[in-house]
Amino acid sequence: MKKWEVNIRRVVPYVPGEQPKGEKILKLNTNENPYPPAPGVRRALQEMDYGRFRKYPDPAAEELVNCLADYHHVERNRVFVGVGSDDVLAMAFLSFFNSEKPLLFPDVSYSFYKVWAELFGIPYEAVPLDETFRIRPRDYDRENGGVIFPNPNAPTGLLLGLEQVEDMVRHNQDSVVIVDEAYIDFGGRSALELLGRYENLLVVRTFSKARSMAGMRIGFAIGSRELIRALHDVKYSFNSYTMNMPSLALGAESVKDEAYFRKTIGKIVDTREKAKKRFGSLGFSFPDSMANFILVKHEKVPAEELFEALQKEGIYVRYFKQPRLENYLRITIGTDEEMERLFAFLEDYLKEHGAVQAW
Numbered sequence: 001m002k003k004w005e006v007n008i009r010r011v012v013p014y015v016p017g018e019q020p021k022g023e024k025i026l027k028l029n030t031n032e033n034p035y036p037p038a039p040g041v042r043r044a045l046q047e048m049d050y051g052r053f054r055k056y057p058d059p060a061a062e063e064l065v066n067c068l069a070d071y072h073h074v075e076r077n078r079v080f081v082g083v084g085s086d087d088v089l090a091m092a093f094l095s096f097f098n099s100e101k102p103l104l105f106p107d108v109s110y111s112f113y114k115v116w117a118e119l120f121g122i123p124y125e126a127v128p129l130d131e132t133f134r135i136r137p138r139d140y141d142r143e144n145g146g147v148i149f150p151n152p153n154a155p156t157g158l159l160l161g162l163e164q165v166e167d168m169v170r171h172n173q174d175s176v177v178i179v180d181e182a183y184i185d186f187g188g189r190s191a192l193e194l195l196g197r198y199e200n201l202l203v204v205r206t207f208s209k210a211r212s213m214a215g216m217r218i219g220f221a222i223g224s225r226e227l228i229r230a231l232h233d234v235k236y237s238f239n240s241y242t243m244n245m246p247s248l249a250l251g252a253e254s255v256k257d258e259a260y261f262r263k264t265i266g267k268i269v270d271t272r273e274k275a276k277k278r279f280g281s282l283g284f285s286f287p288d289s290m291a292n293f294i295l296v297k298h299e300k301v302p303a304e305e306l307f308e309a310l311q312k313e314g315i316y317v318r319y320f321k322q323p324r325l326e327n328y329l330r331i332t333i334g335t336d337e338e339m340e341r342l343f344a345f346l347e348d349y350l351k352e353h354g355a356v357q358a359w
């Protein structure tokens, strides 16, 4: 090893889902929204003055911050925005988890939490979900340097009721508790309601899933003034201009169209509920997802085998080769037509392999 190599930081990075290219590919592997962003976003994009790109964007991201503050009925100094919620979460890890005590998060959860903890040298403990993949709030009643969990959880899709979320925040008032609400719009009640009562609570959201804007990279957090101020201090110690001009403008545009937002979410929820029935009839079992994906397991065919067969067919889903998930596939909810293509293939495949009744 060369001398300078000794000083290179070694990290095990997060592995994002593949972004395959090709005409016939059906992409159900990264929980993107199958519908386009709101029509106003397209209009704003077309009317955008490219001459503005000469200048730096607004470091305070006021256009978007104000818009989100109004939408969520909170003061402007309680909103923080970033380059996707991954950026917001990374800043939050840096800002809030500086204890010697371990950060707690579920063992089956968003795998980036562990990566940030390792990167920033934060001690952590993965708290096992129960046998049915549920979070047990009581498991978090112990000394910790912070708590973070997604609600609904990913990749299980299981939602924790607001009472249980509050229960966890109430029992952890000496630490910052982050609720990662990437999927809350698909059927859950948000912890934003609790913000008035708990200054140690941070709710993190993204435009990537329900708002169909993963490519724009927009995420935000809402919390007490103290938490938001701390996030800003860390951000300005790192990169003042995190968000680019188009993202700020187009994100604000998306928030203005509530009707379109509700309509596309409604369609996805509808497709999800139909998909549950279909998966069930094909012999799959799954936690009852309240997100835009379903974590399925087939009683007779191993997940890895199905994963490979699907991929050969140009259908991409997510397979996590990790403890407790080896036999599951996480499948994003697409349009009705896309799901039909998936189910048609699964049905044929399972029949051919004698894993489902032929009728």
Ligand SMILES: *Cc1c(COP(=O)(O)O)cnc(C)c1O
Pocket: 031, 083, 084, 085, 086, 087, 110, 150, 154, 180, 182, 205, 206, 207, 208, 214, 217, 218, 219
């Ligand atoms: C998708 C996702 C994120 C990250 O979303 P961004 O695209 O970075 O906004 C964060 N947390 C969970 C649980 C997610 O599924």
